[in-house]
Amino acid sequence: MDLDAVRTFVAVADTGQFQEAAAALSLTQQAVSKRIATLEKDLAVRLFTRTARGARLTIDGQAFLPHARELLRVAERADASVRPGRRALRIDVVNRRIATAVLLQDFYRTRPDLELDVVTLDTDVEGAIAAVEAGTIDATFHGVPPHRQLPEAIAAAPAVEEPHELLVGPRHPLAGARSVTPERLAGHRIWMPGLAARGEVADYYAEFAAVFGVTIDMLGPVFGNEALLDEIADSADLATLVGANSRYMWPDSYDLRRIPIRDPSPIYPLSMIRRVDNPHPALAELREFVAARRSGTARTAVWLPSWTHRAN
Incomplete structure (x- = not known):
């Protein structure tokens, strides 16, 4: 099967648009259409239906998509198996706004000559570990309880311990506070629409809410971070939690306040997950950078979820 055609598919x-796919692949739209037509002819099925909004997968296209992704992953692993030092280092930062993305950018500043591929996998810790094990990515960052049994080929080391901050608008009752304790959040509506109902992140926030009597509201459709910030800026009671090193931008007119949470500072610990036999030389450099950054971080009174205290 023509891998270029599969990659184009x-x-x-992913983009839902032939034109956007063409731009991403540095091809003409005509070339993209020709590749898709050839692939459809080879498979004897239609993969897309063209609509006014772009290209929509047919039922056959939906069935083929996971296999197409696997074909590309296999091809990538085959290439990487013989050229580990020359390919891009591929790191999943989970979300480009959070501390892991900031950490990786700081690492890149020390190695601007490094070929680096920054990705955000839409998956939980199980899927991320599977991606590392399969060689799709070189490393990822997730919460990994010490007691969790990892595959033999996988290692996880503590990487990021980022304290939370309260984000509120100028009319919120806590807007003038220089810092707050977790207990002071009780009775205030912490709005986090789209927060996963299960998984390691959900477990963390459920325990945090139970320990400190905090109400976390996960209801409502997700319109994106910009819409969330707009709602909080205009509200006298809405607030949300953000990481101290997370990057958010908003208009000056919003007058949003980032208030440190202290005594103790709630922290969601993230580990760097990698294959122990991954020979990519830049991965070893990244491990050393992460370890040095973590050891240089001063620690005050913190709150960590209970699973971080359990033994293997």
């Missing part, structure tokens, strides 16, 4: 499926 995945690009169109």
Whole structure:
């Protein structure tokens, strides 16, 4: 099967637009259409239906997509198996706004000559570990309880301990506070629409809410971070939690306040997950950078979820 055609199919499926896929692949739109037509002819099925909004996968296209992704992953692993020192270091930062992305950018500043591929996998810790084990990515950052049994080929080391801050608008009752304790959040509506109902992140926030009597509201549709910030800026009772090193931008007119949470500072610990036999030389450099950054972080009174205290 023509891998270029498969790669083009995945690009169109991800973007929903032949034109955007063409730009992403540095091809003409005509070339993209020709590749898709050839692939459809080879498979004897239609993969896309063209609509006014772009390209929509047919039922056959939906069935083919996971296999197409696997074909590309296999090809990437085959290439990486013989050229580990020359390919890009591929790191999943989970979200480009959070501390892991900031950490990786700081690492890149020390190695601007490094070929680096920054990705954000839409998956939980189980899926991320599977991606590392399969060689799709070189490393990822997730919460990994010490007692969790990892695959033999996988190692996880503490990487980031980022304290939380309270984000509120100028009319919120806590807007003038220089810092707050977790207990002071009781009775205030902490709005986090789209927060996963299960998984390691959900477990963390459920325990945090139970320990400190905090109400976390996960209801409502998710319109994106910009819409969330707009709602909080205009509200006298809404607030949300953000990481101290997370990057958010908003208009000056919003007058949002980031208030440190202290005594103790709630921290969601993230580990760097990698294959123990991954020979990429830049991965070893990243491990050393992460370890040095973590050892240089001063620690005050913190609150960590209970699973971080359990023994293996």
